[in-house]
Structure formats: C-alpha cells, structure tokens
Amino acid sequence: MPNYWLMKSEPTTYSIFDLEKAPQKTTCWEGVRNYQARNMLRDDIKKGDLVFFYHSNTKPIGIFGTAEVVRGGYPDHFQFDPQSKYHDPKAIQDNPRWYMVDIKHKKTFSQPITLEALKHIPGLENMKVIQKGQRLSVQPVTAKEWDIILKIA
DNA sequence: GCCAACGTTGGC
C-alpha cells in the first residue's frame, strides 16, 4: 500500500502546470528546509507513494491534482551549491542535512479543490492542511482523506 | 500588505 502526502508549492515558483510540461513530467522536489518535513522526505516518502499537489499563496488556493513519487528520499544537492538560493553553508557532504524526492505528474483535476471547499467536506475535519497555522510544506494524508478527495475530484 | 502562527537562532 502506498502512503499519501500533500505537498505545497507557490505556483509562481513551481505549479502543477510546470510539472505537466517537465521532461518525463517529473521533477525533483528540492528546497525543503524544515526539519519535520525533511524527516518525512528522508525516512517516510517512498517510491510509489501518491501526492496531492497543492498551490499556496495564490488564487484559488487548493489541491490542483496528483503526482506519484518516482524516487524516494535522497540528498538535496542544492544544499552544497553556493549559487543556489537553497545553499546551506553548514551542510556537510558526507552527512547531508537536507533531502528531496522526485515526483511525476499523474493528474490535473478539471477543477481544483479549493481550501475553502476542503473545509466543508465531511470526513476531512482533521486534515492537516485546513488547520490554522499549519505551515508544513510536506504533510501526511490519510488513506481515507485521499479517497474522499479523489471521489470529489 | 497585514499579521498570526510558529520554527530557528543565539545570548545568557
């Protein structure tokens, strides 16, 4: 059984439409610089897991589609790249601090499921993304939540 | 653009 996740992105930085157009419809999910999210990327997110692609800081906010993890956690090489905005001068080569995964586009919903809509769907009351102050850019999603949302999409 | 939430840093 795959596990389910939700990943946030600001569409001005990287949108689901960018992912659709990417070579092999695949991209690496770099730049996560939060330890809780890092732990999930490094330890928990495996090849074959499924992901909701969420647009934040935009209009409308919400889940725009799905993607599949095609490569599980591996070191985010941008931490070692002084040119990158994700460079981390404290990161050590043989003990990487930050991790990323590769995801491949699966589906763009015909209509995004907005944050506002998510708040009113029965069964999603405990979903992390609708909780106030929930800032993690990578979040676990339960199988039940996944099913409810896919049925509506 | 504001600001609440909350993670991180660093002085002590």
Place this chain on the structure above:
DNA sequence: GCCAACGTTGGC
C-alpha cells in the same frame, strides 16, 4: 536549557 528576538509561511 530557557526564552526573547527574529525570520518565514501563508491565509486573508
């Protein structure tokens, strides 16, 4: 190891 200051996220 506490906690104030500071920075960032992200909804509104």
